[in-house]
Amino acid sequence: MISFVWEAGLPLPAGTGGSENYTIGHVRELNRRGVPARVVTIGLGTADGRDEFAGVPFHALGSVAEVSELDGTVVFVTQFPDVATREPAYQILHVPPPLHAGRHHEARAQTSNRALIATSRFAARLWSDFLDVDLATIDVVYPFAEPCFGDEQRLPADPGQVRVLYAGRLSPEKGIYTLLAMLHSEQITADRRISITATTAGEDKPQGAIIRLLLDAHPGVHVVSSRKTPDAMAALMAAHDIVLIPSNSQYWHETFGIVSIEAQHAGCRVVASDDGGLPETDCGAVTLVVPDDAEALATGLQRAIGSGRVTEHERRVAATRFTVAESASALLDVLHRPRGKTPAEVVTELEALVELPTSTHPAVALR
Structure with missing residues (x-):
């Protein structure tokens, strides 16, 4: 067991x-x-x-x-x-x-x-x-990423629209304030194609409740309920084109970033902070940006838009990486x-080594 x-x-x-x-x-x-x-x-x-x-x-x-x-x-x-x-x-x-x-x-x-x-x-x-x-x-x-992310059928896309999703928790370490600052960038405000959605994941915590109020008050963000199952999250991602992961590197480093691989398996491009383990999540559709920089995040989003939507071939290739079977x-x-x-055994061995008596005889050079 x-x-x-x-x-x-x-x-x-x-x-x-x-x-x-x-x-x-x-x-x-x-x-x-x-x-x-x-x-x-x-x-x-x-x-x-x-x-x-x-x-x-x-x-x-x-x-x-x-x-x-x-x-x-x-x-x-x-x-x-x-x-x-x-x-x-x-x-x-x-x-x-x-x-x-x-x-x-x-x-x-x-x-x-x-x-x-x-x-x-x-x-x-x-x-x-x-x-x-x-x-x-x-x-x-x-x-x-669970298999459902690679299997989920994508919704038809409007060529004149770019559907962007923030799927992280509503907490400062997940870079949500960088995203909010990005919304004021001219690169975003002037681009009428962009629509941004965030989920309520994490609103049950005190910080999350405050951030939820900020998102609700912002006319540029559409807030939807958090998804409780992999199937539901896969469906949400498959209805979007780009997923943002603006992790905060000032006092938190994302050790991996499972949302990144789930999004790529679902056929999305990802714009993520170049920090922590996020660079290791690249399945072929990741754009890395300077962390904690709203303008860099906006630039990265525009670069991802310019790369076009993920093709079916690119998605199939992405879905072969980071599978549950490989991980298990x-x-x-x-x-x-x-x-x-x-670590305790390493320390014990080092302490024992330090306690060994030193040689009383001078070393003799080999000839």
């Missing part, structure tokens, strides 16, 4: 981010292959989000301490307190290390005794620097092969 452990005290939300899609997609694919896998939640009973995920096995625990009794392989997919496990555990590094020093000790403690899996080469480098461990000790298992196979490879050293 592979248990994917979600953050204690929080339900698994549908349609809010890459961590959720990554977890649910792996559980579905592994069970399809006959590999037992499930989502484990803590302290919520059956009110843990399972109603949003038909056919996905959930297992509810009452407390963090009960994780120690789980049989099989334990994979922590969000931040989770340091807790003993029967078998060596793994940690998925979905987010960057904490920015503020006050949380550094906590992050190191939570990852020190776990084998680490990053979602991009960028994230692996970021965490190896933060934890001061060899980059080779952190495996990379890329996220994926990569994950199983990591879980089945001999486990690499954890």
Whole structure:
């Protein structure tokens, strides 16, 4: 049994981010292959989000301490307190290390005794620097787009219209304020072809509620409800031509950017910040722009428009990259092969090396 452990005290939300899609997609694919896998939640009973995920096995625990009794392989997919496990555990590094020093000790403690899996080469480098461990000790298992994104039929396009979608959460780190500033660029205001849609994903958080009010008040943005399933998100993307991903790089680095590959599988062009793991998401239809720069985002959008709509051939090629089958196979490879050293084991070995007695005899040069 592979248990994917979600953050204690929080339900698994549908349609809010890459961590959720990554977890649910792996559980579905592994069970399809006959590999037992499930989502484990803590302290919520059956009110843990399972109603949003038909056919996905959930297992509810009452407390963090009960994780120690789980049989099989334990994979922590969000931040989770340091807790003993029967078998060596793994940690998925979905987010960057904490920015503020006050949380550094906590992050190191939570990852020190776990084998680490990053979602991009960028994230692996970021965490190896933060934890001061060899980059080779952190495996990379890329996220994926569900098959429905490549299969969804696109809606007919009006040659005189460019349908643009912002599908990220309504939170500052996702670059929403850069997008709002872009709306005042002359490159956008003077182009009557452009229509911009945003979803309400993240409006349940305090910051998201404020941003939702700003979007509602802007005449240049059409707000639609967030999509809760991959099929629904695929349909929304297939009704648009370009997806914007203006990630904020000032205090957040997108470790991968699952929205980018979903959009490309759905036949959209993507305009994304040249930051974090986003450059690794290119399936052939990504335009990278300077992050945190509204005018650069506007220029990138115009470049994407000038490239024309994605052809059927380009879409088919894009859909062969970052598949759930590839990702699940990569994950199983990591879980089945001999486990690499954890950060704590590396530190222990280094400390033991430092404690070795020094030689009392001078070195003799070889002749």
